Amino acid sequence: MTSPAIDIVEEPVPYAERAHVVDKRGYGLFADRAGAALVEERGWRDLYVCGIATESCVPATALGAFGLDLTPWVIVDACASSAGEEAHEAGLLVTRRFIGAGQLGLVADVPEEVVASPVVGRGPG
Numbered sequence: 001m002t003s004p005a006i007d008i009v010e011e012p013v014p015y016a017e018r019a020h021v022v023d024k025r026g027y028g029l030f031a032d033r034a035g036a037a038l039v040e041e042r043g044w045r046d047l048y049v050c051g052i053a054t055e056s057c058v059p060a061t062a063l064g065a066f067g068l069d070l071t072p073w074v075i076v077d078a079c080a081s082s083a084g085e086e087a088h089e090a091g092l093l094v095t096r097r098f099i100g101a102g103q104l105g106l107v108a109d110v111p112e113e114v115v116a117s118p119v120v121g122r123g124p125g
Contacts (some may be wrong), residue, residue: 022034022035027053027056027060028057028060028061028063028064029049029061029064029065030060030061030064030065030068031060031064035064039065039068039070044070045070045071046070046071046072046073046114047061047062047065047070047071047072047073048073048075049061049062049065049072049073049074050074050075050078050079051079052079052080052081052082053081053082053091054079054080054081054087054088054091054092055081055083055087055088055090055091055094058074058079058091058095059091059094059098062095062098062099062103063095063099066098071103072099072103073104073105073109074092074095074099074103074104074105075105075106075107075109075110076092076104076105076106077106078107079091079092092104
């Protein structure tokens with residue numbers, strides 16, 4: 001939970017500067033109460049999920065949202081895995097199986113107002 005392990009890479013920094021940053025100690029946005037509290041406080045019902053751990057944190061967030069009766073949307077072309085392409089594809093397969101193939105989309109599918117107010121999770125996965 002220290003730099004450089006939790007630093008945000010350069011490309012999304014312009015978004016992170018106006019983002020809600022949630023420091024988490026486990027997999028997914030809902031690993032700590034802070035993520036659920038933010039979603040509840042903002043009244044969000046749809047969550048657009050992307051990340052660098054398609055095999056762990058991305059599905060954990062999507063499944064957590066699904067379990068809370070929220071609508072998760074996994075943005076496939078904004079996800080990757082540091083464990084390689086096989087892990088990435090496995091994560092997408094499992095996510096698709098649990099939340100539905102229709103819940104996986106592309107960056108081009110994300111409404112502009114969502115891009116304007118991102119949430120950045122920092123921590124494991």
